[in-house]
Amino acid sequence: MTKDGKMRLGLSMRYLGYHVAAWRHPDVPADGALSFEYFLSTARKAEAAHLDMVFFADGLGIRANDNPKGSLARDMRNAELEPITLLAALGATTSNIGLVATASTTYNEPFHIARKYASIDHISGGRAGWNVVTSWSDEEAQNFNRNENLAYEDRYERADEFVDVVKSLWRSWEDDAFVRDKESGLFYHEDKLHVPDHKGKHFQVRGPLNSARTPQGEPIIVQAGASEAGRELAARCADVVYSNSHDLKHAQDYYGDLKARLAKYGREPEELLIMPGITPFVGKTRQEAQDRFDQLQELIHPLSGLASLYNALGDLSGYPLDGPVPDIGGQKLRSIASNLLEMARTEKLSIRQLYQRVASTFWVRLAIGTASDIVDEMEEWFKNDGADGFNFCPAILPGGMEDISDLLIPELRRRGLFRDRYEGRTLRENLGLKPSIFKLA
Amino acid sequence: MTKDGKMRLGLSMRYLGYHVAAWRHPDVPADGALSFEYFLSTARKAEAAHLDMVFFADGLGIRANDNPKGSLARDMRNAELEPITLLAALGATTSNIGLVATASTTYNEPFHIARKYASIDHISGGRAGWNVVTSWSDEEAQNFNRNENLAYEDRYERADEFVDVVKSLWRSWEDDAFVRDKESGLFYHEDKLHVPDHKGKHFQVRGPLNSARTPQGEPIIVQAGASEAGRELAARCADVVYSNSHDLKHAQDYYGDLKARLAKYGREPEELLIMPGITPFVGKTRQEAQDRFDQLQELIHPLSGLASLYNALGDLSGYPLDGPVPDIGGQKLRSIASNLLEMARTEKLSIRQLYQRVASTFWVRLAIGTASDIVDEMEEWFKNDGADGFNFCPAILPGGMEDISDLLIPELRRRGLFRDRYEGRTLRENLGLKPSIFKLA
Ligand SMILES: Cc1cc2nc3c(=O)[nH]c(=O)nc-3n(C[C@H](O)[C@H](O)[C@H](O)COP(=O)(O)O)c2cc1C
Ligand SMILES: Cc1cc2nc3c(=O)[nH]c(=O)nc-3n(C[C@H](O)[C@H](O)[C@H](O)COP(=O)(O)O)c2cc1C
Numbered sequence: 001m002t003k004d005g006k007m008r009l010g011l012s013m014r015y016l017g018y019h020v021a022a023w024r025h026p027d028v029p030a031d032g033a034l035s036f037e038y039f040l041s042t043a044r045k046a047e048a049a050h051l052d053m054v055f056f057a058d059g060l061g062i063r064a065n066d067n068p069k070g071s072l073a074r075d076m077r078n079a080e081l082e083p084i085t086l087l088a089a090l091g092a093t094t095s096n097i098g099l100v101a102t103a104s105t106t107y108n109e110p111f112h113i114a115r116k117y118a119s120i121d122h123i124s125g126g127r128a129g130w131n132v133v134t135s136w137s138d139e140e141a142q143n144f145n146r147n148e149n150l151a152y153e154d155r156y157e158r159a160d161e162f163v164d165v166v167k168s169l170w171r172s173w174e175d176d177a178f179v180r181d182k183e184s185g186l187f188y189h190e191d192k193l194h195v196p197d198h199k200g201k202h203f204q205v206r207g208p209l210n211s212a213r214t215p216q217g218e219p220i221i222v223q224a225g226a227s228e229a230g231r232e233l234a235a236r237c238a239d240v241v242y243s244n245s246h247d248l249k250h251a252q253d254y255y256g257d258l259k260a261r262l263a264k265y266g267r268e269p270e271e272l273l274i275m276p277g278i279t280p281f282v283g284k285t286r287q288e289a290q291d292r293f294d295q296l297q298e299l300i301h302p303l304s305g306l307a308s309l310y311n312a313l314g315d316l317s318g319y320p321l322d323g324p325v326p327d328i329g330g331q332k333l334r335s336i337a338s339n340l341l342e343m344a345r346t347e348k349l350s351i352r353q354l355y356q357r358v359a360s361t362f363w364v365r366l367a368i369g370t371a372s373d374i375v376d377e378m379e380e381w382f383k384n385d386g387a388d389g390f391n392f393c394p395a396i397l398p399g400g401m402e403d404i405s406d407l408l409i410p411e412l413r414r415r416g417l418f419r420d421r422y423e424g425r426t427l428r429e430n431l432g433l434k435p436s437i438f439k440l441a
Numbered sequence: 442m443t444k445d446g447k448m449r450l451g452l453s454m455r456y457l458g459y460h461v462a463a464w465r466h467p468d469v470p471a472d473g474a475l476s477f478e479y480f481l482s483t484a485r486k487a488e489a490a491h492l493d494m495v496f497f498a499d500g501l502g503i504r505a506n507d508n509p510k511g512s513l514a515r516d517m518r519n520a521e522l523e524p525i526t527l528l529a530a531l532g533a534t535t536s537n538i539g540l541v542a543t544a545s546t547t548y549n550e551p552f553h554i555a556r557k558y559a560s561i562d563h564i565s566g567g568r569a570g571w572n573v574v575t576s577w578s579d580e581e582a583q584n585f586n587r588n589e590n591l592a593y594e595d596r597y598e599r600a601d602e603f604v605d606v607v608k609s610l611w612r613s614w615e616d617d618a619f620v621r622d623k624e625s626g627l628f629y630h631e632d633k634l635h636v637p638d639h640k641g642k643h644f645q646v647r648g649p650l651n652s653a654r655t656p657q658g659e660p661i662i663v664q665a666g667a668s669e670a671g672r673e674l675a676a677r678c679a680d681v682v683y684s685n686s687h688d689l690k691h692a693q694d695y696y697g698d699l700k701a702r703l704a705k706y707g708r709e710p711e712e713l714l715i716m717p718g719i720t721p722f723v724g725k726t727r728q729e730a731q732d733r734f735d736q737l738q739e740l741i742h743p744l745s746g747l748a749s750l751y752n753a754l755g756d757l758s759g760y761p762l763d764g765p766v767p768d769i770g771g772q773k774l775r776s777i778a779s780n781l782l783e784m785a786r787t788e789k790l791s792i793r794q795l796y797q798r799v800a801s802t803f804w805v806r807l808a809i810g811t812a813s814d815i816v817d818e819m820e821e822w823f824k825n826d827g828a829d830g831f832n833f834c835p836a837i838l839p840g841g842m843e844d845i846s847d848l849l850i851p852e853l854r855r856r857g858l859f860r861d862r863y864e865g866r867t868l869r870e871n872l873g874l875k876p877s878i879f880k881l882a
Pocket of ligand 2: 497498499500543573574575576577665666667668669670671672683684685718
């Protein structure tokens, strides 16, 4: 729970929503992922609901491989706007909502990232955030002069240094360095410039950044690491963590673990906000919610469904969809395979039923029910050390955002769990984080 | 001259204008280079005048070194918005004007550049352009893990391959690849996807780009190379060249040379538009124009003036500003040094008078006079194989743009040399270039 007792809420938008069949839903514009208007109108809905931020996940290329053959051509994850340019454009066309985009430390340079996010912070009047990821697929590596992704340790070692360089670039100038005195001709105070001159294992970056301190001081850092190195990076540098927990127990473990790591970096527990993802299917009745979910599940193309099982179970395209799940052996992800096979066996699931489980939400926690059901669950997590708020990952957009505005937000407000106006001007202020000040002596 | 007899006109914006003392001018907001509103309102003025495009030059860091000591603190070129994010934000807030930003092939990766410019083209509805540069300063190299810039040959070899990779990524999908058929579940036609799978000396990039063809087909390519390799790159790949000529003879030589190179790449002369830079000081009378120029010249801080002479003539800060220009020897740029010294000798220039010549316009061609004087010159170049149009580089902004709108554009229109409405929807259409179509069979 946060100190002020209010949840922090984000809206995660990617492609046309988090359900693999989102694009086939009758209310969804199938070409939306390339339309600025699509994202702008959805972001404005989130802003009207006073959400803290919109969030754009990212991958540097198409990560799905075409297995089984023909599945890629049924996949919407092929063409989309690029998140940094999208963020900048939203910065100029929205007024209050925070704007977070993902950028990889493995396939970028710190000077570009420091500069672009600082620029977006200026453009948006203090609403920019950077979601730090290390990238995980070989498909991304292959767009950047490599055959496969960097090894896990190297990725996080590079990420650690990368974030430090970015922060030192953001601290090139003190808050009041630029005087711009027309009379005397002095543009800045020389003793308020601090050239980073970084020389490390992965990077050599002199600086300074050719930008002043930003309206937020520095953009917000978001992170989503789950592993040991990922958690340490978050504890050391992040303002917000987007996590992924499927039950309260897991959420509490993660929350407790991460908050406990803060002290060694001289940080207070409230300096890092933990926001698990949630995909709500909300209806005026439970039946309506379930119907909405079922409608989408029916729209999963069999090839997309089989693709979601491929990495664990191999190519099942030769087997009847409504027959039992065969164990054809030889898979790479043996432990996931045996879990899935066991689940199919005990619950007597057909291939179709199994892929409907797996393909539905890109693995985010599902919540199906009335507003009161879903808010009960959110409140329980929030009040019992499982979350400081949530990152909504609607199955379809803009519809999913409308349901949040119309059904969930009023219920959250009724219980005093969410704001009814923006408290501050910047994302940092709205999140309730300490100001970022850089002024020596 | 263009085929339709109309000039193409661009507005180049950088910092607060092209004069080194722009920020000290009473009408200029000294903090404008970090203000999105500043660039937006100026871009809208350019759009109201129906200019083809706004253009953002760029350097990846602060290129000036602090010589003589104290000069950097008098320099406005220290903090600015980043051009790609600025372009995206302008794409969402303007409607018709073309948007061109500079990106270096030496310190970027082709996948990022292909993706960001494609995204801006989508956001802006077909108005994006990429100014391809290879970067020239060691200060930029030092922000990207190097001590000094790449050698000239390596830079251009890398640039050639870089542009090819970007273009092949832009041709990952045919124009009509995405069908998004909700009924059948087919998102794209498999035979209209073309995976670049590039393996070259400098880059290995598999692709495809995770973006569809853009409203322009592909963004416009701008280039400003002056050397042999720069001219070849322009002849092979560019749609527009921003050149820099100080007299008609030089402009004609450059124009003739570049147009003649097109045939060997199977291109027609009108497929490459050549637009020299021009910094106009326009007044209702010649005296008014001259006064405007003199006013700015007076505002050059002596340390900024001396900095503009430093690379050629060394540190002259110990000498009287209104005394003769000494030859203190030992400079790196010996040929420029002897030219400057000879000029100072023959014209009996003081140090102050010499730096006023050098510092005034970042080397762009100056035109001081009435609208009729300046348009006479532009018309002469345009009609005599010196230019297809011009790239205005106003000394101060927004004032310089207002003068263009109020004084130069009406005179150009009176002579039938410039449009009074946008002919097309995209930058490519307004420039009168061939559509970019990618549809096999
Ligand atoms: C909510 C959430 C969002 C994420 N977004 C991205 C993303 O946009 N791009 C990406 O490459 N990885 C993303 N990841 C992956 C994480 O950055 C991280 O790699 C993953 O959680 C595994 O943790 P680890 O890297 O510590 O092993 C996301 C993870 C979560 C839980
Ligand atoms: C009008 C104009 C604009 C330019 N803009 C940039 C720029 O924004 N960034 C940059 O690094 N170089 C810029 N340049 C430099 C050119 O890209 C090029 O390096 C220079 O003209 C020298 O030519 P060369 O590289 O063929 O030797 C510009 C040059 C001109 C003439």
